């Protein structure tokens with residue numbers, strides 16, 4: 001009894017010891033220090049080994065006593081540079097173990113050390129595996145070729161391991177056998193580890209093909225360099241410096257000398273010199289990528305039959321063969337994109353640049369505005385320390401540092417006066433700018449610039465983004481591409497009075513996603529009560545849309561269908577949670593990772609889960625007509641669906657409180673406001689004023705909880721969206737849109753629960769009956785699997801089959817009894833119930 005207790009205790013302490021050790025490993029400081037120690041140890045060992053080659057001869061006789069005696073006895077000294085311990089280590093590693101191949105230990109210690117410190121190198125498990133193979137091979141080879149060095153105890157090149165292994169092998173398979181084994185194992189290792197090696201070795205045997213290959217090369221290259229639908233390579237983008245604005249455009253002034261406000265301000269020579277070209281425009285750091293997504297056109301190569309194309313054909317065949325033989329080989333990771341493996345992301349040339357950069361802010365305008373601001377403030381006896389301008393695409397931000405003692409609220413109250421003196425609409429005062437200790441005055445530029453969607457999509461920031469669902473909205477006031485990850489958002493409210501850029505904004509959101517995602521990874525549910533705004537996307541139904549079963553239109557316009565779709569999405573959400581639970585995954589990313597790694601069995605209902613983005617335009621219309629019927633499922637999805645990859649974007653013209661209710665608001669943390677009609681609307685959507693002061697045409701404010709960020713929305717015109725849709729729609733898609741689970745709640749009027757109306761049989765009733773009779777098994781999951789339909793619908797069909805007398809009643813865990821023995825009887829039954 002007490003023994004048992006002890007064991008448990010020990011186990012527990014071992015357990016806690018392990019977790020402590022793990023926690024330590026995760027601790028950065030601990031890792032860093034351990035890493036440094038390992039690197040130091042690797043240097044020490046390297047010196048010990050190196051020195052051993054020179055001093056080992058002199059020290060050789062000293063190792064013959066026990067280790068502690070050797071270390072303790074001060075009278076014994078060694079020549080090795082690293083002292084007795086180093087000498088002993090070198091002797092043990094080199095002579096007793098693996099000979100000179102033991103240097104691999106030094107390399108491994110070094111690699112582990114720098115990895116712990118934070119260096120990005122190859123996986124340690126791979127390094128260890130290679131090192132082990134190389135060490136054994138070198139040790140054996142040296143042991144084989146320098147077998148005589150065993151008599152020279154000072155240096156066994158292959159170590160004791162090499163010597164014994166080679167002696168044993170020679171006795172077993174002879175000298176020749178051992179030699180062959182050494183050569184073959186080398187070739188096997190190189191072929192296994194390096195793909196190029198097989199080609200290198202087999203090249204002499206394929207001289208003829210190799211010549212052909214060289215002949216083909218220039219042609220291939222040409223193909224790569226001038227992809228048909230890529231963007232013009234000659235096109236370049238202005239690269240602008242990353243300097244903070246105050247270095248480039250200096251409107252800063254000393255505290256004293258405010259009296260000479262009209263005097264020319266300090267100018268940066270560069271900015272002034274280029275005034276006519278750039279007009280002291282704020283310089284942004286977005287490098288534009290001219291990139292083409294066109295994957296290699298393998299199909300083309302198949303069309304060529306001539307002899308000269310042999311090499312290309314072989315490549316293609318090898319590829320296809322690999323796929324055909326997939327089942328026989330150990331399966332690699334599951335690739336969800338394989339279903340539509342030839343799918344190409346839209347190319348950049350589908351987007352226009354809308355004369356990007358056309359809007360320019362003259363230096364005169366900047367100075368005049370600055371003077372007016374300073375003058376107005378001065379009129380109200382407000383002293384300022386400095387003023388700085390940041391020129392954005394449509395807005396310039398004048399940042400003021402007030403003199404000590406000036407009350408911020410005093411400046412804030414002057415909003416109207418400043419607007420009056422500048423004779424401009426859309427002036428917004430941010431007092432203070434969070435985290436900067438300055439006051440911002442945003443003034444619209446007289447010639448606003450259009451931010452083209454193209455400049456955003458081609459920006460390096462967007463292209464290199466690692467976001468799961470990247471949405472590139474446009475540019476901030478400092479000309480940076482502004483992006484959010486919808487998975488983090490996770491639901492978004494968009495408001496804006498009519499004509500202020502809401503539809504363009506929704507198109508920008510969808511376009512961003514279409515430029516980054518494969519149809520297998522993302523599905524949209526589009527709700528458009530206006531029937532015209534989102535209809536454009538019906539062309540990509542088979543690629544990117546999801547809809548209810550038996551639904552004809554993929555863009556939902558009818559309120560009743562919206563309600564059914566939202567309910568269906570809640571069912572999909574619940575099903576996804578069930579799958580996550582079964583897979584012991586906390587969220588969809590983890591689940592998909594497991595699925596891709598083939599840890600989840602599709603036979604058990606597991607499937608790769610695409611993100612679902614639900615976009616609802618004109619939400620006001622919807623809530624007015626359907627009220628709680630839409631509000632409740634939306635609230636449910638918004639509260640729960642984040643972890644299962646369902647995200648919602650709701651847009652409305654009228655952001656009043658009866659439309660954006662508390663429940664909805666609480667669950668939509670990301671808010672986007674285009675210009676709205678009143679301050680009350682602005683407060684409803686953003687919880688603060690500001691959206692009423694915007695200038696329209698894509699000028700917007702975004703908040704993700706705390707700060708408000710002013711962004712100029714990227715402009716994407718309807719013809720561009722059409723081109724993108726044509727491009728995607730023309731490619732091979734899935735047989736249909738993604739089918740959402742069947743929702744039957746709305747249809748069951750009249751029928752009591754449990755009562756089945758056979759006159760309203762499911763369209764799959766007969767097919768399902770045949771399958772059940774043929775298999776003599778009446779299970780819902782069989783029908784679900786065979787017809788790829790949801791559980792609800794399959795269950796309903798089974799109920800109908802029971803009512804028709806095809807299957808018996810529900811019997812708990814057992815499958816239902818099938819009452820019809822064969823197809824002949826079944827046909828008779830069909831005739832009876834017609």
Ligand SMILES: Nc1ncnc2c1ncn2[C@@H]1O[C@H](COP(=O)(O)OP(=O)(O)OP(=O)(O)O)[C@@H](O)[C@H]1O
Nearest residue numbers: 496497498499500501502503504697698713714715
């Ligand atoms: N980001 C933008 N950059 C430049 N101009 C824009 C931008 N967004 C919108 N506009 C201009 O504003 C016009 C109206 O935009 P949009 O159709 O998106 O408005 P809306 O808010 O959706 O209106 P409604 O609610 O009536 O559909 C566009 O035709 C375009 O000329």
